[in-house]
Amino acid sequence: MTAPAHGIPEAAASADTLSERAAVLVEHDILTGQLEPGARLGIVDLARRYDIGATPLREGLSRLVSRGLIVGIGQRGFRVAEVSREDLLDITRMRTVVELEALRLAIANGDDAWEAGILAALHQMQRYVERHGDQFREGAEDFDRLHKAFHTSLLTACGSKRLLTAHSDLYDQAYRYRRVMMRGFEDGAEFVAAHRNLADRILARELDVSQTMLKAHLASTLKFVYPAQARE
Amino acid sequence: MTAPAHGIPEAAASADTLSERAAVLVEHDILTGQLEPGARLGIVDLARRYDIGATPLREGLSRLVSRGLIVGIGQRGFRVAEVSREDLLDITRMRTVVELEALRLAIANGDDAWEAGILAALHQMQRYVERHGDQFREGAEDFDRLHKAFHTSLLTACGSKRLLTAHSDLYDQAYRYRRVMMRGFEDGAEFVAAHRNLADRILARELDVSQTMLKAHLASTLKFVYPAQARE
DNA sequence: TGATCATATATTTTCGAAAATCACAAGGGG
DNA sequence: CCCCTTGTGATTTTCGAAAATATATGATCA
Incomplete structure (x- = not known):
């Protein structure tokens, strides 16, 4: 049991599927403000950022949608939920x-x-x-x-x-x-x-x-x- | 605007992404009891049943997880939530x-x-x-x-x-x-x-x-x- | 100029197959 | 006889590329 790398939540380490890991990482970056409210969540960008393929990424994003941190519009991708x-x-x-x-x-x-x-x-x-x-x-x-x-x-x-x-x-x-x-x-x-x-x-x-x-x-x-x- | 086919919720018709469609269809079948509580949701079965690929299916299932109709366990797939x-x-x-x-x-x-x-x-x-x-x-x-x-x-x-x-x-x-x-x-x-x-x-x-x-x-x-x- | 449409580019979404993981059964050792 | 290991088949999960869709660019016409 080693300490997680800087800035990476420990939950991500124990995630036993990439989709989960993606969800945890994105959630973390949204909560800490690294991904600002309203920011486009382009699949390609995120894939590079986290080194995770498009499929598990998108699955992770889908989960966060129902949790209120992300909004997803039909064929127009995902965005970080706005604040107001x-x-x-x-x-x-x-x-x-x-x-x-x-x-x-x-x-x-x-x-x-x-x-x-x-x-x-x-x-x-x-x-x-x-x-x-x-x-x-x-x-x-x-x-x-x-x-x-x-x-x-x-x-x-x-x-x-x-x-x-x-x-x-x-x-x-x-x-x-x-x-x-x-x-x-x-x-x-x-x-x-x-x-x-x-x-x-x-x-x-x-x-x-x-x-x-x-x-x-x-x-x-x-x-x-x-x-x-x-x-x- | 034509009437939807029998047993298919109209929301599925207007879904402009297969993931959404999958979520709507699975939700429908869970609510109507066609997919019984505790039933395994094997990807292959569902893919055949709805004629939708594994990727969008899995994305749809992920959404339903956070809505309480489905439980998903690490490398062990999805099941319909039990009733009690x-x-x-x-x-x-x-x-x-x-x-x-x-x-x-x-x-x-x-x-x-x-x-x-x-x-x-x-x-x-x-x-x-x-x-x-x-x-x-x-x-x-x-x-x-x-x-x-x-x-x-x-x-x-x-x-x-x-x-x-x-x-x-x-x-x-x-x-x-x-x-x-x-x-x-x-x-x-x-x-x-x-x-x-x-x-x-x-x-x-x-x-x-x-x-x-x-x-x-x-x-x-x-x-x-x-x-x-x-x-x- | 301003608007409309066609074309090109970028992005999202989906597919089909490969890789990873699990579940079960058969065999071997205590 | 039970428990643990090992191998096989089934299933989930992921990848990389193709298809579908949106967005931007630029040309044509009023």
Whole structure:
């Protein structure tokens, strides 16, 4: 088990089919902004870029289409999905619905292992921030992995495959917007404290308070990226 | 514009790429039960069946994977997703969350055109039932199209692309279970009356009543297909 | 000039066959 | 007798080139 090369997500290494690898690589480059919103995804270019044939590439792209990162038009190829306030609003709306329900179920059903998972994820996030000082910005991919893991840990006990999948997909979709807001961000200690606070309320099974906090947390990205009007 | 051949969904006719066509055809055959839950989707078989090459077929299958109708395992091909009480429970849970929120937004934002759309869809469904007597069973594909159109019309005004897409996908996923319950179904007049009742409450913008009715409506499939325990 | 159409070029999409991988059966050793 | 290895056939996956389609270029005509 060797470390993956720079910039290549480890998931790509373990992909046991080129189509999967293609999907992972393209997704990664879209999320990190190397492939900008609206960019044409020419098959020839991509094939050279990743050294993967046209067939598996196109298959990988097809998968990403249904995940909302790519749009594909009939005989006119694929493009990276555009970003817009409208879209972030939609993502946030959907996330709120999904996560509030998942949280409700998790609080109702969660067992000791669930609680332990939350604390573990929180701890890892905290350690990372301590170690990397204030450069912890979410732009750093491995920090974001921990951040996602934390939010996922809050919901795992919900017992719904679909809610969890939706959460994961929507989290990724929001990443492109979150990247923008990483600059100009408060300090690490505050960031961790906010998450710990949320975790505490959840572990205390205070449903209403937890939901309110989570909702506000989700809205914060929207508020930050498009400060104009952030209603509903 | 000629009528599509028997058993071939019209969407397939207008598909301007073989991959799309493949996705539509396979989806259709899965939903109608011609491809049973758990069935192996061998590329060679499918290629013969639909007279489509391996490349576009596989691309079509890849799309359906992210839509929950197919599962694909690394070097081991694709299978039709299994059905289970567990799964129907999950679908229903997700549908409830999505539709209640979409309904809330639609009632808040709906304009005259939205109201008109609901009445139009209801009318078409009613006419169909009048014309076809009690053989209207949802098993009939074109009736189900009208049924889906009605439920979609209730939500269109919600203004969220993602909520509408999720609704559509989940409706389709539930179709495989609904087919089972079509036998042993009350008479058509009652069916239409129930839907008219729901529409009335929605047009009157009675949020709470509407949501309660819609929730019960969604739960009915679960109750019918797996009568055992239908809790939560 | 501006618009329309034909031609050429670039891209996407699809095919048919090769390569890689898996599943199963037969044989050999403990 | 069971377990592990090895070989064979079937299946998935991928490649490289051909076909189909879109896009750009430039010429012709009003």
